[in-house]
Amino acid sequence: MSKALKAKDQLVRILVPAGKAAPTPPVGPALGARGVKSMDFCKEFNARTAHIEPGVPTPTLITVEPDRTFSFITKTPPTTYLLKKTAGIEKGTGRPGHEVTGTISLKHVYEVAKIKAKDAHLKHLKLESIASTVIGTAKSLGLQVVP
Amino acid sequence: MMFLLLSRSSIRRPVFSPRLARGYVAKSSNTERIPNISAKDTSAAEEKTLSSCPPGTILEGLNYLKGQPPVIALPDDEYPSWLWDLLKPKVYEDDGPGGKAEKKRLRKENQQRIKDQNFMKTQ
Numbered sequence: 001m002s003k004a005l006k007a008k009d010q011l012v013r014i015l016v017p018a019g020k021a022a023p024t025p026p027v028g029p030a031l032g033a034r035g036v037k038s039m040d041f042c043k044e045f046n047a048r049t050a051h052i053e054p055g056v057p058t059p060t061l062i063t064v065e066p067d068r069t070f071s072f073i074t075k076t077p078p079t080t081y082l083l084k085k086t087a088g089i090e091k092g093t094g095r096p097g098h099e100v101t102g103t104i105s106l107k108h109v110y111e112v113a114k115i116k117a118k119d120a121h122l123k124h125l126k127l128e129s130i131a132s133t134v135i136g137t138a139k140s141l142g143l144q145v146v147p
Numbered sequence: 148m149m150f151l152l153l154s155r156s157s158i159r160r161p162v163f164s165p166r167l168a169r170g171y172v173a174k175s176s177n178t179e180r181i182p183n184i185s186a187k188d189t190s191a192a193e194e195k196t197l198s199s200c201p202p203g204t205i206l207e208g209l210n211y212l213k214g215q216p217p218v219i220a221l222p223d224d225e226y227p228s229w230l231w232d233l234l235k236p237k238v239y240e241d242d243g244p245g246g247k248a249e250k251k252r253l254r255k256e257n258q259q260r261i262k263d264q265n266f267m268k269t270q
Contacts, residue, residue, distance in 0.1 A: 052212055053212065110230055146199050147197060
């Protein structure tokens, strides 16, 4: 209110396969529209995700400042992706609660929750709470959770 | 009067009918107890394994880092105890009137009542 507001930082949320940035359709226009050179972003992204298995979708949050410099944060793979890989299914159901696509054990849920707990925006939560959210996601995919 | 007395005593004398004989045989048999003992043994063994996933199962897809060894399921004891309660409906301690437990219960009942009323309106 008292300060003169400059143009705000722009946030871009995008899902990029690890180690495989720089395709024009997803990444190029999303960043180029905000004045970021996609090659710079892709080189830095690939360097930062070098320790991850290539192809794993990685949600990233890119902050573009008014002077066109950017910074980004990478997060753990989406819970649905991890659950689908563990259960061995390609897609979730179109009718959760009515159709069952697969079965998962609580041990799978625990391991997925351990991975998600590494995220910065989840570190204040108990592992028990994270595990219950993972169970909720599994239900929405049509996965049956058994002890 | 004497005829009545005679008829009463004749009624009281036990008659060896097939029905009575069958009843005695059923009570004295020991065959029912043996299956009960074996059922208790198997249920005790089943209670010890909490999980359907035996230890040593490979959990696929969770080693998403390069060069990460496959994630293996551990024995049931090595998981925290809260894990096995996750699928059960959450129990709230009774805090007394106006407490958290009562609020949750009332909200649940209200929501269910609204759903029932909405359903009845479609009928």
